[in-house]
Amino acid sequence: MLVISRKNEESICFPGTGIEVRILRPGPSKVRVGIKAPPEIPVLRGELELNGGVGDAEVAGIKSVMIVDDNWNEMKLLAGYLRLKKLEVQTAESGAVAMEQLLSGATPDVVLLDMMMPEYDGAWTINQLRSSPVTEKLKVFAVSGCDPDELNVPIGPSGVDGWYPKPLNPEKLANDLQRQAFLVTT
Template sequence: MSDSAPQPSILMVEDEEDIAFLLRFLLERHGYAVQHAADGRQALAALGEGAPPDLVLLDVMLPFHDGLEVLERLRQRPAWQAVPVLMLTAKARESDVVRALELGADDYVTKPFQPDELLARLRRLMRRR
């Protein structure tokens, strides 16, 4: 990547501090600019601020507004409709996965996750954009 190319940006919505720290470290080490929202309220506020990111990494279980509500509201905004959304959550039931995909998620990874797999899925979604 050349110095003049902008860093791809990711909005990370994660309420668990340890996981957020790990994800930020992993993503920044691989050249991504990370904006962190620690709960559903902060995530919804980010929808109204500036240009959308290149990708949203979204937990399901969040304080105030859960990730599915955030996803639904995000997909209602024209500027955000093409932004890839990767759900990253401990909720592994088939019904949770199906609901997220029906609401517009592009991919679904369950915790605990493998860092290399997560990065590969992020890169794949960004290439498709």
Template sequence: MPKTILTVDDSPSMRLLLRSALVERGYEVREAEDGIAALEWLATNDQPAIMITDINMPRLDGFGLIEKLRENPKHRDMPVLVLTTESSDQKKARAREAGATGWIVKPFDPEKLHSAIRRVIH
């Protein structure tokens, strides 16, 4: 049974790139356009094996999304990779403090993304 990945990004083209790279490697992909949509999806679906989220999004950004996940015992241990154009140490530290599992800078290399996913999925 394929592992499900929830991708969270406000860019339709980035969601499409992620879907293409992940489906090609055998994952089932679900998508949300921001943190609020991701939380709504999680409230009515089984937890995915991992979430990949952008940082800069409307309504609820990636930092807020990760913090909300970590407050919920059901999602506290779900791996979360941050995929963003941001690369400052300050933003990385903030993501770690929020509870992010890892960090990948856009544009992403599909093989490196797959490798990072394999490292964090239990």
């Protein structure tokens, strides 16, 4: 392993690969790093590779997921991981875009919904989903840095089917989807 020191906004490039790693915000316990890579090169967090990684195991019973998130980087990383798990992934950058796609015929098995978006947030989106006969029974899992109580979004038939705190552990999410995505919510 090459160990190199970098200051804020300095980068490391891998010639001929199209990969660049940039230090965005150093901190006392974490460093925020930006990674630019060609779309055909998957970028994963190290702990996913170390813990058995993505392998060939697909999430049983789940074939497609819609990720609704206004943070393009988070959405791209999660979408890439789930695609490596052999899932079809659709994305939407807001609740309004997700509703448009869903009402136009998109039929994911599960929706992963960011609850904190600047426009058409998760609470608005879940209300729209549950009030439409086309989407009212769709499995929806919230992804948020907040508690459900803070956002006044119920867990159950009139709200979301489950809640995943950020920072999201994608391996746990994939395992949980395998176990519970099609359980009937009572």
